[in-house]
Amino acid sequence: MINRLISLIRKEFIQIVRDPRALAITFLMPVMMLILLGYAATNDVRNIALAVLDQDQSPASRALIAAYRAADYFQLAYVVSSEEEMRQLIDNNSARAGLIIPPDYSEQVNSGRSAQVAFVLDGSDPTVANTALSAAILIGQSQSTRIVTQRLERLGMSRAALSPIDVRTQVWYNPGMVSAYYMIPALIGQILQFLTTLLTATSIVRERERGTIEQLIVTPLRPWELVLGKLAPYVIISFIDMLEVLIAGTILFRVPINGSLILLLTMSALFLVTTLGIGLLISTVANTQQEAMLTTMLTLLPSIFLSGFFFPLAAMPVWLRAISYLIPLRYFLIIARGIILKGVGIASLWSEIVALIIFAVLVMSAAASRFRKSLD
């Protein structure tokens, strides 16, 4: 019996190894996705090209420009001599923002009045514009605080008396607020889901498509042996893929794994039960590998959009957030991010773990009741 299982698994591995294209996709795709999502799909806005029109040309105006330059949000790309020139740069996307310092800037500052500078912004990319706007305001405010402080200090007042409230922000868990840190745990979940679902569904459907399932049916293999033998190789492959992403993530993006690796692997195994079950369910409805692939995509899309993979759950409208409770990946992402970024343990994740267990049981029993060792 155990021998039957082993020979089924061995056969599956021989077939996997002899399909180099599928093998390459299986092992290269996760790293490619990691690199793409880690580098490209990041929300970090840095180095916004800034054009500066300094009509004042004084020590005060240069100090303001230096303050903008010091923050790595902006990169001083152009120094222009007219508003017209600035408009052209923004129109052809060479610059995304512009800073205009009026001719009387230093005069206003030195005489103790409020000086006005203009900040021009290309709003076509809201993410960039939002970041640029808040950064510009912050930099302007801190510069004005500094000027006021200097002025009052000259009058002999102490620093503490000047700012009664001093808000110091401190970001926990992901202090650099690097998107990659947020993405990599999500990517692990998404890879586990996508690959296991797709691979198991197609591996079973392939037997049907090529007619070999008929030959398997007439053997004394039990249905559960057939299922286990077909699934086991892909469980192993999915785990290798997951480790691959973890290792690549720590090397390429220096994602710290703060929590227990064992817990992370255990939770991944739990999540795998659900995704394998989904693959198995798909294999009972799809007749061709193509159908299996399309159906997998169909289950994947809501998972990506509603699990908090890209879009934070907190930002969703209530009804969408309600639907997100039906997406197993949602719970796994909370668990994975919790373990990897926050280093938390079972105690703070138990409700998600229970949810995953419920999904695993439901999906597997649905799959088991539908999967039959027969052609109809």
Next chain:
Amino acid sequence: MTETLIRVSGITKNFGVVRALAGVSLWVKEGEIYGLVGPDGAGKTTLIRLICGALRLQAGRISLCGFDVADETERAREQIGYLAQRSAVYEDLTVLENLKFFAEVRGLPKEEWAERCRWLLEFVGLAEFTGRRAGQLSGGMKQKLALAVALIHRPRVLLLDEPTTGVDPLTRLDFWRLIIRLVRGEKLTVLLSTPYMDEAARCTRVGFLHKGHLICEGTPRELRSRLAGRILELIGEPASLLIDLSRADRQVEDVQRFGNSLHLRVQEGQAEMVIRRLNEAIRKAGGRVHRLQLVEPLLEDVFIVLSEG
């Protein structure tokens, strides 16, 4: 006393609204080669799949060597080797890997299957190709590998679904030689389906399946004798004239072409009359008759009558 190995009684199978089999019963005795014939869509594949338990029965019973297919499925399956209509071997495995896989999955110990594999590969003529991927074999060789796979566990019953369809004539002959050797040497009982009448004629018994009903069965000789004295062979020229005149005769029920000859089916006891009348009519119309005489009916003639209802 010979044992009845396949016992099919009153089975029905519907696919949605399509009735694939409607109350079919048949028995196959030990050592027989039973041929199922019938046009495409008659239900041959469905019947064979039900016998090997690949499809679930909706009504009726099937037992194989005394084991009920529905209740003792796995015991019943141990008795059968099955060759599906689409030969199903793993194309990315080698010849030997295919055999080994199915042997292991069947639970055979290595000592047993290693010897059996050698014998089977020799038997089907694939001994030189053990290391070749099945996908690189010709259609006929693939079919022989599938046959070897079906025989790996020494089944008592062999189910073959159109084993020679799409295979070249030489390989077809080869295949039949193998089947006959198996029946004699390994005491195998065979149930096969075929669209070819010449193959049906080699079976010990033939059943004719039509739209899900087993219309009739018997030995090829019995079936042919149903039309004894009613089939005329006509050879002559021009062909179109012969056909037209034959069709025009009121006592001729049917005209079929077989190569360069025509088979005319005449009403019971009318053969002599028709021969005289047609000879005259053709000569009058300027045609020539080389041969016009009563012949042994072919199975084809029988099945044409049967499928007319």
